[in-house]
Amino acid sequence: MVTVAELVQSVARRLEDVGITEGRLEARLLLGEAADWTLEKIVAERDTPLESGVVARVERLAARRLAREPMSHVLGWREFWSLRFKVTSDVLTPRPDSETLVEAVMRALPDRAAKLRLLDLGVGSGCLLLSLLHELPQASGVGIDRSARALVVARQNARALDLAGRAELRAGDWGDGIEEVFDIVVSNPPYVPSDDIETLDPEVSEHEPWLALDGGADGLDCYRRLAGQLGYLVRPGGIVALEVGKGQAAVVARLIRAAGFIDVSTHNDLAGIPRAILARRSSPG
Template structure:
């Protein structure tokens, strides 16, 4: 019987030949999932025999990664803001860069925490749930056009203990909502429709196009978010949106046209302007 180290080495070589960016890391994550190992096991027990059924499951996962499927989609979950979020075909994979929205919310409400939070295009619910984890007195609503995405978000909220504070609804942005929200957050679709096919296969093939398609200019969703924010934010309320690269100027202009006051966008880990906050 082959050892775990043997099958891991074979997988690393396959992923390297397929020109995956992080073959060693990918192989270890998939081995841990397929063989149901702990982090300690992956470090200290690689010379143990690998069960035949585990090897079959692992090789199937590696084959999917070789074809370009993201690791998070293969294992079905991704960490965000220190919490595990399950995924679905209709949700984006949470990215580390998106955490800047949560950081921006903390900065905007340093003195007086928000009471009501709205997340437009909620997907997995990761932004809303992460914000609520930092503001224990707040409650929030997440809206998504996809019924299946909202079902994933509800399950994540329940598993993470937010079921009583986070509500998820299917809707066309905030058209069915009224009342006031102190904070609105959104990672909207911002890829120009004609450019989706040019994206890396991990995105163009495996991410839901509903969550990518920002219309002909990539800005359609921002116009809706700005419009709804102007209607639902009280004076002093804040909307924070994730930006695509090079979109800060255009989105700031959209916010101003809606009667909101944009601030300078906060940069992501690569220094790219990524989170734009605007005040009512």
């Protein structure tokens, strides 16, 4: 019988052979999923022999990962802001970089117990809106997406996180037709230049929705569209927070200033890349 350590070693080596850098961690995560074990248990039980059914389940998951299906699709979930989000091929996998935006918004709020109204344009899995609602117990919000299939996943995540009562998730084309003004508007729009998508890792280019990636010729189409709408979606004194791609921060900051926003700040991700732009809508007088 194969032991825990032997199986992890064998799967990790095969994952690394196809260019997956974190082979050992991923092998452990696959075993954790197949056996319903924590990572701590996997480390502690390294010499324990595994039942053949568990080994077969690990091998089935590993075969999908070896074909460069994203880990989030193989597992069916991804952790974001310490919460577990269901992930399918209908939504962008939540990225650690996007936690920069959540963190920047949280730091900008003087009163976390306020009854704030939030809007998330391009809600996808719901990771931004639902993480913020999780932190802000009196807040409620609206999440918009053009993809009906993404909204199905977002609604499942809202229910699983016990936030469905405070999150309205509905179809739309950015801010079109929205008449309410919000205290906080967040968005992580598609920002990859169209011609660059095919150069990305196969996990992204072949498995993630193009609607979540494609930012037009220069990657900035959605920001231009949003800049034209944010002035009437954010209340005077309210906050907008936008995620940006590498090298886009300065131009997006300019668009936001031109749309009537002040106190524009840039927030770096853990790799030191400017990743989120935060700004406040000027108040009259």
